[in-house]
Amino acid sequence: MSTLRDLVEEHTSLGPVDVEHLHRLAGDWQLVSDLSFADLLLWVPIGNGDDYLCVAQVRPTTAPTAYQDDQVGRIAGGPEVAHLTVARTQGRIWREGDPVWYGDTPARYEAIPIRRRGSRDVIAVVGRDTNLSTARSPSQLELNYLTTADDLALMMTDGTFAPPRHPGEVTSAPRVGDGLVRLDGGGKVTYASPNAQSAYRRLGLPAHLVGEDLPALTARLVDDPMEGADAAERILAALRGDAPARKEIDARGASMLIRALPLMPAGVPIGALVLVRDITEVRIRDRALLTKDATIREIHHRVKNNLQTVAALLRLQARRAPAARAALEESVRRVASIALVHETLSMSSDEVVEFDGIVDRVAFAAAEVAAPEAKVRIGREGTFGVLPAETATPLVMVLNELLLNAVEHGFVPGDGGSVTVTVHRFRKQLHVTVADSGKGLPEGFRMDGGERLGLQIVRTLVTGELRGSIELRDRSGGGTEAMLVVPLTRR
Known part of the structure; x- marks a missing residue:
């Protein structure tokens, strides 16, 4: 299967900056898919613009998919993509259509035009397709998810979503299901999912999150005041329209990962989205692995020292037994060569060695x-x-x-x-x-x-x-x- 970059470069004339923006969007749009309870398909116009090529697809983890088969690489045209053309030519989100059937699955189609930040040109269209087979009256959680998804969709149209990646960040975790908190413009919590509430309770919060000043609350809960102030500042940065790096915080033996994102539909800051994930058990396993690695390195260090002691004893024996000196000196060299490997392993974090230096x-x-x-x-x-x-x-x-x-x-x-x-x-x-x-x-x-x-x-x-x-x-x-x-x- 060709990659997004391969498909775009083969079938369109989009430049490297546009392709990079689409890559960044596809790297972070699982968040929008989960909040929307919908599949997201990234379409680019090809030929004279009447046909569209699907270059990326993501399925929701919060709802059933609308497509059992993969759509990447599929070319569609005619009435099937009329909604994509409206979104691209008029530069607005399209959601006026009636439900349609995809095979045996009823679905609702929407189309979101994609621009780069600061540009008026629509470079692609995201289809947001929802499986309606399990439709029901939405809960408070689902209503908050859908409202936040609509805000992020508006940010996709003006290029402010997805945010730039920070060095060292290879995934967009935590995800929606891990825990979601929505803030108003002043940093007060307007909604917190049950998982987010549980994560903060592990940090020591006895009350409910709704109504709390989240930056101040987070700074108060964290064990290290400097770390708490840093975490609070990152949430405040999201309220100002920035997209800060993720942050791990520790309190009362629990660990939590925080990611704050600005909510700026149509360029107007209205609050922030804070994703949280309880990583206490993960960090406990990490610490256990670090202890195990340190123990293994210490064992190699001691084995190396013991082998060097054996070599020293053989040298002493060689001096006292001239007749066996040659054989004992050969044994010394053999023991020393093994000690070299253990010396290298004692400085390594795993059971591998850079062998050139040993040779x-x-x-x-x-x-x-x-x-x-x-x-x-x-x-x-x-x-x-x-x-x-x-x-x-x-x-x-x-x-x-x-x-x-x-x-x-x-x-x-x-x-x-x-x-x-x-x-x-x-x-x-x-x-x-x-x-x-x-x-x-x-x-x-x-x-x-x-x-x-x-x-x-x-x-x-x-x-x-x-x-x-x-x-x-x-x-x-x-x-x-x-x-x-x-x-x-x-x-």
């Missing part, structure tokens, strides 16, 4: 193992990117063994050369090559028949922990290369 540190440590007279350069080509911990830990041990083998056994004593780690991702696999410019593999070498501990570790980790494959072979230009393929899918 570079392992390569630097391996280069120091080379004999002083041999100048072995180790480099990396490509990027490993982010890897899960379950892959990073065995992979760093494999690369550590391959680099040490290349440095210690790949070159003639006294000669220098280079070792290159090359990596690229292909079809959810990690392809890694460790190639050196040394003397090559010994005659009759077999990967599965060697007695070296390092190669046994490599083979076991690659085929077992990583579920991958490895091949050691002579390099075409001289030297040795290890070809490693590791799947990146979760185990």
